[in-house]
Amino acid sequence: MNETYDAIVIGAGVMGASITYNLSQRGLKVLILERQSIAVGATGQSSGLVRMHYDIEVDSALAWQSFHFFKNWRERIGGECGFKRTGFLQIVPPDKNDQLRGNVEMQKRIGILTEVVTTAEVKKIAPMFKTDDFELAAYEPESGYADPTLTTNSFITNAKACGSVLMQDCELTGIRVSGGKVVGVESSRGSFDAPIIVNCAGTFADRIGKMVDVEIPLTTWSHDVAFVRRPTKVGMHPTCIDDALSMYFRPEGELTLIGLEDYNRMGEAPESDLGRVDPEFVMRAIDRICERVDGMRNGF
Numbered sequence: 001m002n003e004t005y006d007a008i009v010i011g012a013g014v015m016g017a018s019i020t021y022n023l024s025q026r027g028l029k030v031l032i033l034e035r036q037s038i039a040v041g042a043t044g045q046s047s048g049l050v051r052m053h054y055d056i057e058v059d060s061a062l063a064w065q066s067f068h069f070f071k072n073w074r075e076r077i078g079g080e081c082g083f084k085r086t087g088f089l090q091i092v093p094p095d096k097n098d099q100l101r102g103n104v105e106m107q108k109r110i111g112i113l114t115e116v117v118t119t120a121e122v123k124k125i126a127p128m129f130k131t132d133d134f135e136l137a138a139y140e141p142e143s144g145y146a147d148p149t150l151t152t153n154s155f156i157t158n159a160k161a162c163g164s165v166l167m168q169d170c171e172l173t174g175i176r177v178s179g180g181k182v183v184g185v186e187s188s189r190g191s192f193d194a195p196i197i198v199n200c201a202g203t204f205a206d207r208i209g210k211m212v213d214v215e216i217p218l219t220t221w222s223h224d225v226a227f228v229r230r231p232t233k234v235g236m237h238p239t240c241i242d243d244a245l246s247m248y249f250r251p252e253g254e255l256t257l258i259g260l261e262d263y264n265r266m267g268e269a270p271e272s273d274l275g276r277v278d279p280e281f282v283m284r285a286i287d288r289i290c291e292r293v294d295g296m297r298n299g300f
């Protein structure tokens with residue numbers, strides 16, 4: 001007879017881990033299946049920004065709810081998520097000033113700690129930032145970044161403590177259906193039964209959907225990121241999404257992590273090598289960060 005669970009979650013990225021944790025907290029015994037290892041997919045490659053500045057209200061509201069967890073992780077979840085408060089700046093080109101003001105108004109209505117700031121104020125927050133190509137930014141003093149792998153591990157550790165089970169190196173290969181309802185799964189490590197199956201397979205989610213004739217329109221958008229050394233003289237800068245230069249960056253100790261929003265690869269198969277970086281990317285990233293942050297050139 002197959003082992004039976006209350007629910008089976010497919011994929012141990014941050015989504016699968018969070019859902020497993022939350023179901024476990026509600027008394028369900030969950031099996032979480034992962035084809036490789038925890039956070040091996042987009043989660044482990046994520047830059048981990050923890051900020052509330054989004055264009056869409058529901059995104060900001062969700063991020064605001066999550067923020068309180070990141071800030072008080074040990075008390076609310078247990079373990080570590082690696083949250084670092086750095087402050088967060090959202091820079092926009094001048095033709096987006098009205099949109100920025102509207103976003104900040106919407107976010108303040110939700111209760112988010114955010115302000116529209118002028119370039120003079122940006123200079124006080126981040127003296128190393130060059131400010132001649134934009135007029136306004138949004139500033140969230142409490143925001144920063146977290147460690148996505150730690151976050152995911154912490155959810156799973158706490159779910160296991162409630163009786164849930166993690167199976168790594170375990171690829172889902174099929175879903176069994178009876179009378180129009182899911183009843184279990186087939187995997188590279190055997191068959192398991194459950195009346196609830198949650199698809200958290202990230203960029204593979206469409207393939208899981210196909211197993212039960214559900215079409216999920218999904219494509220991939222790969223972002224390269226690079227770490228560069230930050231000269232000591234530059235000092236610690238805030239986390240920043242810089243729409244004026246199509247870039248995001250954040251500190252990581254003495255390094256700065258840079259991601260670019262342009263020239264990204266679209267539509268690659270999800271099993272492509274996530275560690276591969278386009279050769280010109282690093283030079284473009286260096287040029288871009290030097291355009292924004294004074295003194296960075298001395299780091300190369």
Ligand SMILES: Cc1cc2nc3c(=O)[nH]c(=O)nc-3n(C[C@H](O)[C@H](O)[C@H](O)COP(=O)(O)OP(=O)(O)OC[C@H]3O[C@@H](n4cnc5c(N)ncnc54)[C@H](O)[C@@H]3O)c2cc1C
Pocket residue numbers: 010011012013014015016033034035036037038039040041042043044046047048049050051145146147148149151170171172173200201202203204
């Ligand atoms: C702290 C933090 C901050 C973030 N900030 C931002 C942000 O500012 N902006 C933003 O856009 N995003 C942000 N993200 C989100 C991030 O970029 C990713 O989108 C997210 O982590 C994806 O999680 P996932 O669980 O959906 O997918 P994945 O991490 O890809 O996990 C899916 C898992 O499913 C497994 N899987 C696939 N097929 C199978 C199968 N057949 N059988 C078993 N397992 C399978 C894969 O191996 C993989 O591990 C943040 C994430 C974190 C944790």
